[in-house]
Amino acid sequence: MAGRLTAAQLAGYRQDGFLVLEDFVAPGRCLELRERALGLARELAPPPERATVFRADGDSPHAAAEYFLGSGGAIRCFFEQDAFDAAGRLRAPAHLCLNKLGHAMHDLDPVFDAFSRTPELATVAADIGMAQPLLLQSMYIFKQARIGGEVACHTDHTYLWTEPPSVVGFWFAIDDATTENGCLWALPGGHRIPVKARSRLNAAGTATETVVLDPAPYPAEGLVPLEARRGTLVLLHGALPHRSGANASERPRHAYTIHAIDGRANYLPDNWLRRPALPLRGFSA
Numbered sequence: 001m002a003g004r005l006t007a008a009q010l011a012g013y014r015q016d017g018f019l020v021l022e023d024f025v026a027p028g029r030c031l032e033l034r035e036r037a038l039g040l041a042r043e044l045a046p047p048p049e050r051a052t053v054f055r056a057d058g059d060s061p062h063a064a065a066e067y068f069l070g071s072g073g074a075i076r077c078f079f080e081q082d083a084f085d086a087a088g089r090l091r092a093p094a095h096l097c098l099n100k101l102g103h104a105m106h107d108l109d110p111v112f113d114a115f116s117r118t119p120e121l122a123t124v125a126a127d128i129g130m131a132q133p134l135l136l137q138s139m140y141i142f143k144q145a146r147i148g149g150e151v152a153c154h155t156d157h158t159y160l161w162t163e164p165p166s167v168v169g170f171w172f173a174i175d176d177a178t179t180e181n182g183c184l185w186a187l188p189g190g191h192r193i194p195v196k197a198r199s200r201l202n203a204a205g206t207a208t209e210t211v212v213l214d215p216a217p218y219p220a221e222g223l224v225p226l227e228a229r230r231g232t233l234v235l236l237h238g239a240l241p242h243r244s245g246a247n248a249s250e251r252p253r254h255a256y257t258i259h260a261i262d263g264r265a266n267y268l269p270d271n272w273l274r275r276p277a278l279p280l281r282g283f284s285a
């Protein structure tokens with residue numbers, strides 16, 4: 001199974017906590033996923049009065065809503081904060097105002113399923129030491145032109161906590177991502193800094209709460225932009241601090257992410273994402 005990544009690539013991943021693999025997916029397959037995501041958005045975007053703004057900058061009032069907490073085993077739409085005008089009306093057709101779709105397209109939609117499960121991905125997961133990868137979460141991130149919001153510096157382990165830590169992000173550039181349209185930024189070697197926070201369900205299971213483990217912020221300096229052409233795969237270690245900028249440009253920056261955990265690790269029951277009716281599967285079709 002193993003053997004796609006070179007020794008230098010593996011060493012780079014271990015050193016930096018991320019790895020950029022250009023031309024991992026053919027552009028045509030990215031465009032197929034893009035079309036499907038826009039189709040799902042058109043089909044599923046709720047009317048504005050029921051729109052849930054997805055806020056990526058910390059705990060937010062809507063986090064308590066079942067719409068979010070129930071999305072681990074569903075395909076749901078989350079809007080950009082800046083999608084609404086002062087009167088609360090959407091500035092554009094609903095599907096063009098979405099921040100993202102989440103969080104189980106990889107299990108519920110055949111196009112996403114096929115994109116997410118390939119021998120190449122299975123091999124990469126094995127190469128980086130995932131003995132039993134399980135696809136926990138998928139997100140299709142629109143980062144729309146002009147209204148695509150920034151995502152504050154965070155680690156994915158904070159949100160998808162296993163013991164020992166095991167989550168890995170598989171981030172695909174569906175459009176070209178540049179510093180102009182809000183590409184990823186990551187802190188090389190930052191995965192060796194102990195994770196500073198954990199987000200978990202409160203005792204009632206009605207909202208998420210953040211447990212601060214170290215109040216000192218991540219270094220503001222030293223993050224590097226991960227510009228990525230369409231078809232690039234970026235691997236992100238779960239403890240790696242990363243962020244992305246707002247998209248003030250005229251070009252959308254679509255991306256698709258899968259978060260996988262290792263089945264050997266213990267997935268804590270008070271993680272926000274629960275999918276009681278949907279067994280976890282790996283990268284094999």
Ligand code: FE2
Nearest residue numbers: 154155156242
């Ligand atoms: Fe992330």
